[in-house]
Amino acid sequence: MTKHDSDNFGESAAAHALNALSPEERAAFEKQLGDSKQARLEALEFSETAAELGLAVAPVQPSASLKANLMAQLAATPQLAPPPPATPAAGNLEPVGPPIAAETAAERRAARRWFSRPVGILIAAAAAIALFFGGTLVGQTINSNQFAEQQASALAQINAAPDAQRATTTTADGQPATLVWSGELGQSALLVEDLPALPNDEAYQLWYINGEGAVSAGTFTSPGSGTVWRVLDGTMQAGDAVGVTVEPAGGSKQPTTKPIIAIQS
Amino acid sequence: MLSLMTTDSSPDLDERAPASAAELLARVSQGDQVAFGQLYDQMAPRVLGLVKRLLIDHAQSEEVTQEIFLEIWQSASRYDPRLGGASTWIMTMTHRRAVDRIRASQAGRDRDLRIGIRDRAVEYDQVSETVEVRIENERVGRAMSRLSELQRQAVSLAYYGGYSQTEVAELLKIPLGTVKTRLRDGMIRLRDEMGVAS
Numbered sequence: 380m381t382k383h384d385s386d387n388f389g390e391s392a393a394a395h396a397l398n399a400l401s402p403e404e405r406a407a408f409e410k411q412l413g414d415s416k417q418a419r420l421e422a423l424e425f426s427e428t429a430a431e432l433g434l435a436v437a438p439v440q441p442s443a444s445l446k447a448n449l450m451a452q453l454a455a456t457p458q459l460a461p462p463p464p465a466t467p468a469a470g471n472l473e474p475v476g477p478p479i480a481a482e483t484a485a486e487r488r489a490a491r492r493w494f495s496r497p498v499g500i501l502i503a504a505a506a507a508i509a510l511f512f513g514g515t516l517v518g519q520t521i522n523s524n525q526f527a528e529q530q531a532s533a534l535a536q537i538n539a540a541p542d543a544q545r546a547t548t549t550t551a552d553g554q555p556a557t558l559v560w561s562g563e564l565g566q567s568a569l570l571v572e573d574l575p576a577l578p579n580d581e582a583y584q585l586w587y588i589n590g591e592g593a594v595s596a597g598t599f600t601s602p603g604s605g606t607v608w609r610v611l612d613g614t615m616q617a618g619d620a621v622g623v624t625v626e627p628a629g630g631s632k633q634p635t636t637k638p639i640i641a642i643q644s
Numbered sequence: 645m646l647s648l649m650t651t652d653s654s655p656d657l658d659e660r661a662p663a664s665a666a667e668l669l670a671r672v673s674q675g676d677q678v679a680f681g682q683l684y685d686q687m688a689p690r691v692l693g694l695v696k697r698l699l700i701d702h703a704q705s706e707e708v709t710q711e712i713f714l715e716i717w718q719s720a721s722r723y724d725p726r727l728g729g730a731s732t733w734i735m736t737m738t739h740r741r742a743v744d745r746i747r748a749s750q751a752g753r754d755r756d757l758r759i760g761i762r763d764r765a766v767e768y769d770q771v772s773e774t775v776e777v778r779i780e781n782e783r784v785g786r787a788m789s790r791l792s793e794l795q796r797q798a799v800s801l802a803y804y805g806g807y808s809q810t811e812v813a814e815l816l817k818i819p820l821g822t823v824k825t826r827l828r829d830g831m832i833r834l835r836d837e838m839g840v841a842s
Contacts, residue, residue, distance in 0.1 A: 393824075394802070394824060397799065397802040398739055399804075399808050424835050427835075429803060430732035432799075434690060439705075449713050450724055461673065461721040546679070547674075557675065615837050
């Protein structure tokens with residue numbers, strides 16, 4: 380880089396951090412950025428400086444509905460998976476601190492209680508993917524849309540509840556499973572990824588489990604891929620665990636097989 | 645030499661909150677909605693404050709704030725703590741999205757610039773004044789006060805006004821190269837005064 384180029388570059392770095400470049404100028408700058416570690420460092424410093432200007436602005440309290448709207452949209456908003464370990468942007472800068480632990484406290488709790496292996500990344504894409512509600516509902520095409528709507532609305536309510544919580548685990552075969560619940564509403568929903576499809580004469584059955592035993596919370600089937608989810612029937616009591624067993628289609632009065640999922644609320 | 649950049653750049657938030665923004669962001673990337681709620685509580689007034697500074701209109705600012713937080717939810721896994729504090733990441737995204745929104749109605753603004761330079765100049769005075777009055781953070785306010793008046797004008801118009809460097813040049817009726825120099829010198833001074841650089 381000549382002295383002249385370097386000066387131009389520095390000027391653009393400041394303007395870039397202030398978002399004062401045109402789209403063309405920005406593209407050119409970011410292309411140039413990839414070539415030089417020093418340039419990236421400077422760009423980072425300017426970004427940090429600009430962010431300080433942003434944090435210095437007087438805060439404005441948002442309306443309460445903004446948060447409620449947001450929380451209700453989370454379950455339907457898929458999350459990006461983490462990038463590969465060594466991203467080009469980060470690769471050439473030396474880490475100066477320990478990376479943030481990726482595992483959450485909730486996950487550690489769930490893993491400690493039910494399984495010893497760590498839980499993988501979960502993608503809450505519930506409402507965005509194809510749903511399939513089976514079991515007792517197979518063939519009831521007229522009612523199934525209504526059921527799906529009720530389910531979607533119940534899931535949205537749980538997600539929007541101020542006390543909404545979630546816990547994660549994996550099935551016996553390693554598929555990620557998430558329980559979302561609200562103690563206030565007494566409702567919960569289970570989301571499982573890539574749960575294998577069952578023969579026609581079998582269904583997955585949900586259970587609320589506490590010290591007194593298991594209470595059926597409905598049945599469902601899975602298309603075998605994607606995320607399958609179901610809001611549980613009945614009322615959740617504080618401290619209930621949720622279990623899933625494979626039962627004859629239509630469900631059983633009590634679990635007849637070993638749970639493939641057990642997750643503590 | 646990068647040690648400051650990995651600390652969360654808003655210690656006032658951290659003192660008040662049990663979990664840091666970076667910690668919460670890591671949990672959000674795992675789909676933790678409770679953490680997202682806490683992160684929202686910590687950062688939403690900051691985000692809305694900056695968006696509203698740029699967009700003025702409250703309803704539109706809330707709309708953009710909602711978009712920003714959905715983006716935070718979606719892309720939390722892309723936050724790299726080695727590349728700066730979590731609140732920096734969020735405020736950088738915030739400024740970018742607010743400016744995107746302003747430029748989405750660029751045609752109208754171009755026209756304003758050509759027809760009403762004089763009116764805009766009045767607006768610039770107000771922006772500049774408001775900026776100085778309402779900077780709450782002492783460290784940032786002090787750093788801003790170390791800039792020359794001309795540097796402060798250029799940086800304020802770009803960051804708090806959302807104007808591109810070309811627009812700033814038109815607004816102040818000075819050559820683009822002069823604006824670039826003022827922005828650069830101003831940002832270097834700010835960076836050094838704030839202790840962002842080594």
